[in-house]
Amino acid sequence: MRPSFVTLSIAAAVAALPGTPLGYERALLKRALEQRTDGNSSTASCLGDVAETATAPYTNVWAQISAEDNRAVWDFVHDPALGLNLTDPEEATQTDNYVYFIDTVPVNKTDVLAYKAGGPPPPKYARVILFQGGKADPDSQEYMVGPLPVSTTTTIQPLDYLYNGGQGGRVPFNARVFDGPRSAATEPLIAETMSSIADITAALFQGSVYYGSEDERTNLSATSGTPQSFDGTQSFRSILFRLPGVASYLTPIDFYLLIDCTGTDSSLYFLKGFVTKERFFETEVELRAAFDAGELVQDYQQTLDADWALVNHKDDMGQRDLEDRFAPSSIELGGKRYKVDPEAQYIEYMGFTFYLSFSRTTGISIHDVKYKGDTVLFELSLQEALAQYGGNQPKAANTVYHDTYYSLGTDMGTLLEGYDCPFGSTFWNVSYHEANTTVTNTDSICIFEHDMNFPLARHRTGGGSSDYGFANLGVVKGAALTVRAIATIGNYDYMFDYSFHLDGSIEVAVRASGYLQSSPYYANQTSWGPRIHDATMGSLHDHIINYKADFDIVGVNNSLQVSELVVANVTQPWFPELGTFEQMKMNVSYKAEEEQFDWAPNNQAMYVVLNKNETNKWDQPRGYRIVPGRSDIHLSIANSPWSRDNAAFVKSHLAVTQQHDNEPFSNSIQNVNLPWAPQQDFAEFFDGESVDDTDLVVWFNLGMHHFTRAEDVPVTLYSEAYASIVFAPQNFNDQAQDGDLLNRRWIVPNKTATGEYVLEFENYGVPLPTCAVQFSEPVLGIEVDVTT
Structure with a gap:
């Protein structure tokens, strides 16, 4: 059924509107809200219809293997001639051999760089985990099958090179996934x-x-x-x-x-x-x-x-005044300003270009991020979502979750337009492989541009006048493009955002909402959490979300500069009466070797990944600053028996390592059951290698110390359980990246000969738009009309 229309018609007749520039803008807004039509308007949609098509410059080499390849690999490993003696997982017991899952072996960076330099496309391999309960020494073993597509040259071999725990891709039976x-x-x-x-x-x-x-x-x-x-x-x-x-x-x-x-x-x-x-x-x-x-x-x-x-309306709580009105929504009034290549999962936005990929274990990742043609990041990806609990009860004390263990990506479900993502967002599906089939989760990634609710830049120059209260005013509209997915992993809905800002900065954010894993309430256990209902205590815990940022600032050879603010006791001859006094100054150094480290106290240090061999117009090395946002934390405890050696990646705020093809992940999906003998030991990454003027990777943590509360019932709120970080240009450009933006206003009051003021109002060819808003609400997959 076709949805009804709500039309906001915005006129551009500046001369007809009296008053100051602020009054002009308000009058346009008032007129827009007053003008509603019956749905027969011929104006363009404010939601922008579909994004324009872009053409990816090359194949998405990070994409997962296809459904056809998955089926072919399934048939390949089940061939009796291979001797793996596999049972159908639907019929299997723990003493059988069977396929746990089929995914994609991460592509080697060296192969990708060679391909982009004119070489052949990187070979594709399937990642196959076999549970081998029928062996004399039962275990789980990862294999790589390829190259793909399956042919006479395809082989199967242990996928060992990704792991440093001593047994490669092998996991003992007792530590394998409890399926x-x-x-x-x-x-x-x-x-x-x-x-x-x-x-x-x-x-x-x-x-x-x-x-x-x-x-x-x-x-x-x-x-x-x-x-x-x-x-x-x-x-x-x-x-x-x-x-x-x-x-x-x-x-x-x-x-x-x-x-x-x-x-x-x-x-x-x-x-x-x-x-x-x-x-x-x-x-x-x-x-x-x-x-x-x-x-x-x-x-x-x-x-x-x-x-x-239940997450429903509570009648006994009543209703807030005016809450029967639809809440404000972010819409793309002027139409979409980004382009996409859905097949290649490629996006262009305001100088940014990048690719997406998807994994059943870690969800979405961002690749080959460029800003105005220069490389910034080779990879930006989630590595792990870890939660560790505390309590004087077996379940709470014992619990450490690694959410990749539960195939986090498969839990990225359908997003609700207008609620999970703004109306008019671009939605993409995600697909993953289960046995010999491929499952598609519809509308599980949304892409949208949105108002930042603050200007990107603003300034009034000179003194004010008695009539207008200001002289020249320049203001630039703020906006960003966000790629979002939400994974419902058991009791929590993690919202993962990657946002690309007009100034060239990149923001990573995560939010958590959902049911607490709670414990029975005891009055003497308040140090483990508060009482939140009749017999329920909210269990104290940490959420730590680990990410990888493989920077390539205008090339692969980068360094990590540390600019520390320190107290200097100085004398200056022009202030003789002060003698020696304190000033702050900056000590600049570079990380020499691989290292785990924390944010400086009081944030008195700036960390910049830069290219010493590439400078801007002012002879400054081009780089990106790592800016702590909200709740950049690490795990509260370091020596718990439940996370002793398999969680080193969450025990510092930051880490820097030299990039290696055999270190693509900070963790492994079966590491959670090996806290004393990890399959992947992140601490082993730090073996004294140089990170100066070389290909480096920054690992960082976001998260929440979850001090549980009554307001976590029924579910934790996204507004509070929120963490973020920003990568911002630091001398990457020659000046602020707002001068080439047209979405701005420049207003100059000029005094005439008669003493009156005439306002010169410049919109740079971007007037307020005239458009129609079309809403529809999906109910069980059916579009129904919503009359507004």
Whole structure:
């Protein structure tokens, strides 16, 4: 069905409007709001229809393998002649060999640079993880299959070169992803144990029992986090029980089951114990004795009605005045000012050009960023989203999440126009491979230009006049292009933004909204978080999001300059009466070797990635400054047994390393279960190599120390859980990058012979637009009319 129209008609008759320039602008806005038509207007759409088409200068070499290649690789590895003895994952148990997933081997930078210099396209390889439970020494092994497309020259070989932990792409069975078959193997022990104490849980928790996940009598849900091993020699689960439902993260009960599930023989799995009332019971006999003695009566009972935890309108909270009106929206009044090549995932905007790519594990990445033809970044990509919890309970104390472990990219779902992204955004799908098929998540990336809600530049010159309050006024409109995706990973919706600003700066931001992973409430545990409902405590935790920025500032040879503000005690002969006094001055140095480091106290240091061999007009080395934004943090704890050696990448604000093709990632997707013997040890990246005048990579962390609160119910709010960083030109140009922008106003009041003022108003050929706004609201995939 065709949507209705709301038309904003903006006239350009400047002479007809009296008053000051500010009055002129306000009058135009007032007229725009008053003029609404019946939908038959022939004016252009304010939403700009579709973006104009660009043509990518070369093939997107970072793109994932195609659906056709995925199917061919699937058939290749299942060929009996290859001898891998693979079972269909739908039929597999943990003692079988089967494909966990197929993705894409990251392309080598050296190959890309050679291709851009006129060489052949880089070869394409599939990244295949096989779970090999049927081997004498069961494990998980990554393989590379290629070159693609599959042909007589295609081979399979271990994908070992990406990892430095000593076993290459191999992960011991006990540390591999705890997938469906492994969970199924532990279910009989869990069901048997909980069934035998159903009378206890029913008495303590309002009739709550667990007889197994498929048993109709069960009215509890079981959950366990990671890690589930320390070094791959053992495996365990710390299981928390919750009331089921869409908001189960907020309805835990105070009952934990600890089991050992080492190895592939589930008959050897055993109970480690129970935890409730802050007490550990090694056996059912001990638990039952305490229950019979009346020692386990709960102080707080979890609510059975979870409506309070739903993200819906709460009638009991009433309604704010005027909230029945539609909220303000950002729209592209003048039409889209960016161009795209959807097939190549290539974008052009106001001097910027760049490519996108997608991975099932890390989501979207940005590649080959240029500003006005000069290279800035070879790669800007998410590496990991880590969360570590604290608490005096097994689940909270034990929990460290690495979200790539859950294939973060596959959780980038459909975005709602007008709410997740502005009306009129450009939407792209993402696709990933599952077994021998390819899954497409529709409208999972949005691209939009938006008002910054502040001018890019502004200044009034000279003194004011009594009639107008100012003399000359120059103001430049602020705008940016944002690429956005939102990944719903279990209980959190992470919003990932990459924004390109008119001045040449690039901003990376992340926001978190969603259900807290909560714990049962105890009055004596407030150091782990506050009470947020009847029997629920918000568990204290850190969110740390790790990124990679492979800078190529006008070439690959770069350096990291540090300009530190220090206190200098000086004397100056023109101030003899002051003697020695303090001044600030700048000590400039360069990072010599690979290093992890933190932001300087009080932000009294500037970090610039620059090219010593390329200078601007003023003979200054061209570079980009790394500007801390909001909440640039690192992990609060450094020596937890749950993140001891597999999380070095989140234990500093920043790091700089020399670029190597065999160090494309700071982490590995199966590292979370190897905190004592990591597959990928980021600390090993720092081996004394030079980062001066060479190809370097900056790694940085954003995130939130989540001091949980009642306002996290029902969900954490994006407005508060927000972190950002900016890369800003630092002598990259010869002057500020606003002089070539036409979206500006220059206003000069000139006094006539009669003493009156005449306003000279220059719009540089960009008048306020005349356009129509077209809205539609999708409901279950169906467009319906919204009459405004």
